[in-house]
Amino acid sequence: MIRTRFAPSPTGHVHIGNMRAAIYNWLYARHHGGLFLLRMEDTDRERSTPEAVQTVLDAMDWLGLDTDETPVYQSQRREAHLAAAEQLLADGHAYKSDKGGTGRGEAVVFRMPGSDMSFTDGVKGTLTKKAEHLQDFVIVRSDGSPVFHLANVVDDIHMQVTDVIRGDDHVENTFRHLALYQALGAPVPKFAHLPMIVNAQGKPYSKRDGAAFVGDFRANGYLAEALFNYLVLLGWSAGDDREVFTRAELIEAFSLDRVQSSAAQFDWKKFEWMNGEHLRALPRDVHRAQYTQAIPAAQADAEYLDAVITVMEERIKRWDDIPAMAGFFFTDDYAYDEAAVQKRLQKEGALDLLAALESAYAALPDFNAETAEQALRQLAEERGVKPADLIHPVRIAVSGIPQGPSLFHMLAVLGRDRVLTRMQRTRETFC
């Protein structure tokens, strides 16, 4: 039975690189019908606050990374770490020393075996290290606290982790960890090291390069499924031409040996495209919920809301677009885009044309997309102007902004009452 784990140290933020490692662990376990576990490496008491721990839990929950066993908190495993150190001392695999020269007592130092070491990495292949480059290292500080390497290995043994999938930056540590497993007489897990996510300069992707933490994506109205999908693709491909996946498809298709061994750059544009793909695939009631959450007034009329969603669907790329792009549907008190007003309404004769169209619309026996268009074109012809000279002013008049759904569909959705009211208000505002 395969057992993988995500072992973050809670710092208050969850970096997308770490989250991708978590996703790969999760997918690998799910693909093989194994278990996915969580261990909080919260031994840094300064930063590992309850809130920081909660941030990790929230991020995992948001991305749908469910765990199969109760999370292990490393800070509570101190006795086990120290016991392991005692055993290593007793077995001669470790010794006491004050090699750092702290003067505050002796640390426990692990003795490397003194032979060349190698292991087969799940993504990088066989890695080797000469004995001369493998130095002894501290496993318990002189103040009696266990060091990362010891805690990490002892806990992975405790949790019976069979596959350690983690960031590239742990490659060198792996030789130490390997030696620790052997000295502790524990079965050695498989290791796989993931390349980093970098910025345009090839440096580790950080918050200075854009949203770097899972919480940022959520706060900005992006979809968890889109981030999940995009992060998986950053360093892995199915081998065919598929890019947009459902979660089930990813579980089915994922394999470690198709993971790229070189670093990948986060491409914001492509991520946004992917977000749009996932957004459009969402069922109608999810859209309804997002609209009503963003614009409480949208709740008033379910039928109207559905009509708005239909006409706006292709335009919304993330939930945060809703207020600015669709807000005018739900209030008569929308703001006017200044540049658009200047260009379209404060133009010679524009308001007169608007008044004429208003009368024409008021007189229509039936008001819908077809008749609204017909009436507008007819008026344009009578007045000897281009349809565009009417189309643009009307758009600004009824929505306040120069972009949106195709005009006549938009008018039909708004309905004659709103359209006339708004046209009139606009004329009075700018006359």
Added chain:
RNA sequence: GUCCCCAUCGUCUAGAGGCCUAGGACAUCGGGUUUUCAUCCCGAAAACACGGGUUCGAUUCCCGUUGGGGACGCCA
């Protein structure tokens, strides 16, 4: 500095010796649809870092160079 890793279009990638005049996606550019914007459709431009081998034949294998990254804590 020492050690380790990496190297296909701008970006993410397919490619596991001949199927490659190197495929897809995002971005870009051009055209169409929409008299807006977005979507959508069509098309174009765009890459095997370099040099040696191995081979009948290298993007693919080996070596080197260059470039990039990572690790070298009594941090995690």
